[in-house]
Amino acid sequence: MGVPLFLMISGALIVPRAAQMDAFSFYRKRIPQFLLIIFCWSVLTNAVYNACNGETAWLSFARALTETNGLFPAKTGHAHHLGFMYTITGLYLLAPFISRGLHHMGNGGRVALVAVMLLLQFPPCSLAANLSSCGSLNGYALYFLLGYVISCWPVEKYGTKALAALLVLVPAAILGSYFAGSTWYTQNSCFYLSASCLFLLFKVMFASSETQCFSGASKASFGVYLVH
Secondary structure, three states: OHHHHHHHHHHHHHHHHHHOOOHHHHHHHHHHHHHHHHHHHHHHHHHHHHHHOOOOHHHHHHHHHHHOOOOOOOOOOOOHHHHHHHHHHHHHHHHHHHHHHHHOOOHHHHHHHHHHHHHHHHHHHHHOOOHHHHOOHHHHHHHHHHHHHHHHOOHHHOHHHHHHHHHHHHHHHHHHHHHOOOOOOOOOHHHHHHHHHHHHHHHHHHOOOOOHHHHHHHHHHHHHHHHO
């Protein structure tokens, strides 16, 4: 659930901010950082990998710089985890536009939008000859939107009943995703249900409290992702 939760938390935090910012200002603040991260970490990871497999330090760096720099060409080589950086960059490119609409919708409209996107995502996946073709930006954007929708949902009204229901639904949904067969984040509706339940569970449990441990972990999370 790590990747879905990361995308949902990103949506919950970014959508309100992007709705208030000019698109160019929003891009100028983040997109260059993401491109620099992709480039530097891809070159570094592949240079180290090449050097550890018998190449000289200079040749390792030169090959990583020209062949697997993540941008030109867009190959990350052995830095497989950087694949999600393209997703994150794409979501940031969309954020200023989708945020304005979402920010002024009621909860009913937001839920309807998520439902429409789910319908657009899963019928094509069920008909696809190759399920890997369904790992689209639309599939990841669903988590992004769900995070914002759930963050706006007034769960305080439901209190302990919501908490009890989520404690039952979370393990059931995760088990469902396991037995459903398809295991990629954008290909299995059980993943969306599991992530939504878990995100709601955290919202109910921690909305009224803040701990130093969680705050420290959240500030370090992106660095942990890059070096894991």
